Amino acid sequence: MAKSATKLPLQERVPLRRTAWKLADLAVLSLLLALLARRAALLLAAPGTGVNAAAPSSCTWCWLAALVCEAWFTVVWLINVNAKWNPVRFDTHPERLAERTDVELPAVDMFVTTADPKLEPPIVTVNTVLSLLALDYPTAGKKLACYVSDDGCSPVTCFALREAAEFAKLWVPFCKKHGVSVRAPFVYFSSGAPERGDGEFQRDWTAMKNEYEKLASRIENADEESLLRRGDGEFAEFVGAERRDHPTIIKVLWDNGKGKAGDGDGIPGLIYISREKSPRHHHHFKAGAMNVLTRVSAVLTNAPIMLNVDCDMFANNAQVALHAMCLLLGFDDEVHSGFVQAPQKFYGALKDDPFGNQLEVIYEKLGFGIAGLQGMFYGGTGCFHRRKVIYGVPPESTTDVQPTRMRGSPSYKELQKMFGSSTEFIESARSIISGEMFATAPAVDLSSRVEEAKQVSNCSYEAGTNWGQEVGWVYGSMTEDILTGQRVHAAGWRSALLNPNPPAFLGAAPTGGPASLTQYKRWATGLLEIILSRNNPILLSISKHLEFRQCLGYLVIDVWPLRAPLELCYALLGPYCLLSNQSFLPKASEPGFIIALALFLIYNAYNFLEYKECRLSARAWWNNLRMQRIVSSSAWLLAFLTVVLKTLGLSETVFEVTRKDADGDAAGADEDPGRFTFDASPVFVPPTALTILNLVAIAVGVWRAVVAGAGGGAGVGEFVCCGWLVLCFWPFVRGLVGGKGSYGIPWSVKIKAGLLVAAFVHFSIRN
Ligand SMILES: O=c1ccn([C@@H]2O[C@H](COP(=O)(O)OP(=O)(O)O[C@H]3O[C@H](CO)[C@@H](O)[C@H](O)[C@H]3O)[C@@H](O)[C@H]2O)c(=O)[nH]1
Numbered sequence: 121m122a123k124s125a126t127k128l129p130l131q132e133r134v135p136l137r138r139t140a141w142k143l144a145d146l147a148v149l150s151l152l153l154a155l156l157a158r159r160a161a162l163l164l165a166a167p168g169t170g171v172n173a174a175a176p177s178s179c180t181w182c183w184l185a186a187l188v189c190e191a192w193f194t195v196v197w198l199i200n201v202n203a204k205w206n207p208v209r210f211d212t213h214p215e216r217l218a219e220r221t222d223v224e225l226p227a228v229d230m231f232v233t234t235a236d237p238k239l240e241p242p243i244v245t246v247n248t249v250l251s252l253l254a255l256d257y258p259t260a261g262k263k264l265a266c267y268v269s270d271d272g273c274s275p276v277t278c279f280a281l282r283e284a285a286e287f288a289k290l291w292v293p294f295c296k297k298h299g300v301s302v303r304a305p306f307v308y309f310s311s312g313a314p315e316r317g318d319g320e321f322q323r324d325w326t327a328m329k330n331e332y333e334k335l336a337s338r339i340e341n342a343d344e345e346s347l348l349r350r351g352d353g354e355f356a357e358f359v360g361a362e363r364r365d366h367p368t369i370i371k372v373l374w375d376n377g378k379g380k381a382g383d384g385d386g387i388p389g390l391i392y393i394s395r396e397k398s399p400r401h402h403h404h405f406k407a408g409a410m411n412v413l414t415r416v417s418a419v420l421t422n423a424p425i426m427l428n429v430d431c432d433m434f435a436n437n438a439q440v441a442l443h444a445m446c447l448l449l450g451f452d453d454e455v456h457s458g459f460v461q462a463p464q465k466f467y468g469a470l471k472d473d474p475f476g477n478q479l480e481v482i483y484e485k486l487g488f489g490i491a492g493l494q495g496m497f498y499g500g501t502g503c504f505h506r507r508k509v510i511y512g513v514p515p516e517s518t519t520d521v522q523p524t525r526m527r528g529s530p531s532y533k534e535l536q537k538m539f540g541s542s543t544e545f546i547e548s549a550r551s552i553i554s555g556e557m558f559a560t561a562p563a564v565d566l567s568s569r570v571e572e573a574k575q576v577s578n579c580s581y582e583a584g585t586n587w588g589q590e591v592g593w594v595y596g597s598m599t600e601d602i603l604t605g606q607r608v609h610a611a612g613w614r615s616a617l618l619n620p621n622p623p624a625f626l627g628a629a630p631t632g633g634p635a636s637l638t639q640y641k642r643w644a645t646g647l648l649e650i651i652l653s654r655n656n657p658i659l660l661s662i663s664k665h666l667e668f669r670q671c672l673g674y675l676v677i678d679v680w681p682l683r684a685p686l687e688l689c690y691a692l693l694g695p696y697c698l699l700s701n702q703s704f705l706p707k708a709s710e711p712g713f714i715i716a717l718a719l720f721l722i723y724n725a726y727n728f729l730e731y732k733e734c735r736l737s738a739r740a741w742w743n744n745l746r747m748q749r750i751v752s753s754s755a756w757l758l759a760f761l762t763v764v765l766k767t768l769g770l771s772e773t774v775f776e777v778t779r780k781d782a783d784g785d786a787a788g789a790d791e792d793p794g795r796f797t798f799d800a801s802p803v804f805v806p807p808t809a810l811t812i813l814n815l816v817a818i819a820v821g822v823w824r825a826v827v828a829g830a831g832g833g834a835g836v837g838e839f840v841c842c843g844w845l846v847l848c849f850w851p852f853v854r855g856l857v858g859g860k861g862s863y864g865i866p867w868s869v870k871i872k873a874g875l876l877v878a879a880f881v882h883f884s885i886r887n
């Protein structure tokens with residue numbers, strides 16, 4: 121892109137100052153090191169005997185275990201400090217795009233994935249699709265196209281999208297005429313009738329609202345049986361289609377190519393795809409769906425930029441594609457924006473984040489920090505990709521020792537080996553690899569290329585190719601987003617963080633205990649799969665272009681499941697010591713006590729101030745703090761065990777889709793959607809056991825000190841540990857005693873937890 125000095129930049133990378141935070145980072149680090157040094161010194165001073173003469177009751181192996189855990193906590197702190205150290209913000213100026221006659225905007229293919237019409241109601245997907253079709257983009261009708269992948273193979277979803285295509289003919293012009301800001305109809309109409317505006321607007325608004333309500337009721341009342349039996353054979357392909365065993369179904373629901381030459385202001389094309397499934401082929405969950413979307417769109421429209429969103433992530437900012445273009449076109453070298461990721465933000469989010477999954481502080485502190493290193497992680501949704509990056513093309517600037525097949529003009533044979541045997545696909549890939557940003561898509565009806573598109577969606581298409589390895593979304597992890605982003609960074613690309621105001625996309629955060637913990641468990645399972653694979657960030661930073669500090673940044677997230685066993689071990693030390701009348705922390709009279717106390721206070725104050733700085737409440741801080749403990753002992757721990765079993769070949773990991781609620785809150789009027797709910801799932805066993813155990817330990821400790829008068833082994837530190845854990849697990853205390861229905865912990869869980877506690881108490885007291 122030629123540039124002259126007078127041109128205003130499309131984007132600015134603004135470093136953010138954080139001197140006071142850096143001092144606090146170092147203060148906590150020093151305290152952690154002091155704690156470690158003291159422990160190590162005392163252990164060395166009295167090998168074999170009690171840990172120190174002043175406190176003969178301290179238990180040597182508890183001190184050793186504590187030393188290992190605290191060393192690990194120090195490492196975790198260090199990698200966090202690294203990630204947060206140099207944050208940056210990217211400011212984007214889409215209004216300058218219009219002034220820049222030298223900048224032509226590339227076409228964008230927009231992908232939406234859905235997998236289950238029950239967990240992901242079609243009306244949710246339809247709203248996401250409508251928000252994308254109505255995006256502001258010059259000649260949107262020509263340059264944008266929307267592809268929906270339906271892993272649920274549901275005629276209802278297909279019907280809903282067909283209806284949406286009709287509705288879009290009214291909705292898109294309405295949004296553009298009146299400058300509607302949020303173009304997902306359910307959000308737009310939820311705010312009630314507009315107060316201002318002229319008569320024409322009022323009339324249009326009422327008419328639109330009526331149309332939307334009719335659309336919504338048609339979709340909600342659609343049932344699979346009657347669709348399949350419809351006389352016009354419209355859904356004939358779905359007859360007999362098993363969700364896990366059916367041929368590819370592709371339907372062009374709106375063809376923007378058809379006889380529309382010259383009419384750029386039309387509505388973007390809309391294509392429905394349900395890829396072939398067969399029990400003989402692994403379908404690789406979302407990553408597999410993304411790869412099919414990539415190939416089908418290559419054959420049909422072949423836009424050089426691809427946007428991907430989950431079915432619940434509507435565009436909340438109509439200018440989002442323009443903001444993204446500022447980052448994709450606004451650098452002198454495109455290596456700086458291999459992909460452009462918007463943070464995951466949520467709509468209708470519950471007050472004070474009761475399930476600790478709104479991730480606001482993570483994004484603002486960790487996200488901006490990582491953005492200042494090699495660049496934001498790919499988050500699976502709300503991301504603009506360069507098609508060539510997904511195809512494995514390295515940035516111009518990397519000087520690889522090995523000659524890469526992807527440079528220059530690879531031969532047909534080489535391309536076939538990488539991308540598979542479709543001639544149409546290879547032709548399209550050739551123009552992408554050569555860096556062509558403005559190849560005009562063939563001026564043919566999309567419908568006339570459906571057969572080619574079906575060919576590249578077959579489940580056998582990828583056999584023997586590089587798809588899922590060096591090309592496309594990477595297979596082998598439930599958390600395909602982090603894995604795929606790592607591959608892109610390892611190729612030497614950087615990424616940019618897209619953070620416009622209003623936020624780019626909004627999605628649904630799961631509510632209730634089971635859904636939230638299932639999501640965390642899936643993430644942690646996938647992360648451990650990454651750590652154990654040849655794509656783990658340490659190997660990538662040694663052998664490829666993943667920068668060292670970025671590698672440490674990835675580890676902050678990747679080690680989640682590894683934290684679980686160590687945090688569990690540390691959480692057991694307090695109750696063990698109270699039960700066996702020993703200690704693992706310095707006594708209040710010892711100098712070491714002050715270090716532990718200061719660490720506890722400063723660490724928590726630090727976190728609290730982070731929440732304050734992100735404009736969140738004290739309640740949100742506390743909810744997140746305690747969810748950290750709950751998630752670690754439940755979801756992360758189970759993920760750890762699942763992957764151990766998988767490694768031993770005893771089980772498989774599967775992608776459990778998160779439920780999305782159509783209206784944002786699932787609970788009835790008399791229920792409290794922020795209150796923790798339970799089911800009989802094994803994830804609830806360990807935290808239930810920890811809750812009971814800590815209560816028992818405190819009771820035994822108090823009894824020993826007060827009634828039996830034989831205290832002295834355990835000190836104030838052990839009591840604080842157990843008391844703190846009980847506070848953190850308060851939702852479980854409530855679930856144990858009083859909760860009705862899903863607010864109570866089921867008996868099967870209580871019994872399993874009770875048995876674990878009995879065994880642990882027996883073991884502690886006997887020792
Ligand atoms: O076999 C599958 C399974 C899932 N999906 C889609 O994948 C998306 C994400 O699934 P969801 O259940 O909503 O997971 P979340 O935990 O909300 O997703 C986060 O975490 C995932 C990785 O675990 C990322 O892929 C997502 O983009 C990210 O938002 C949804 O659109 C699904 O329809 C498929 O297309 N096929």
Ligand SMILES: [Mn+2]
Nearest residue numbers: 430432627778
């Ligand atoms: Mn989701």
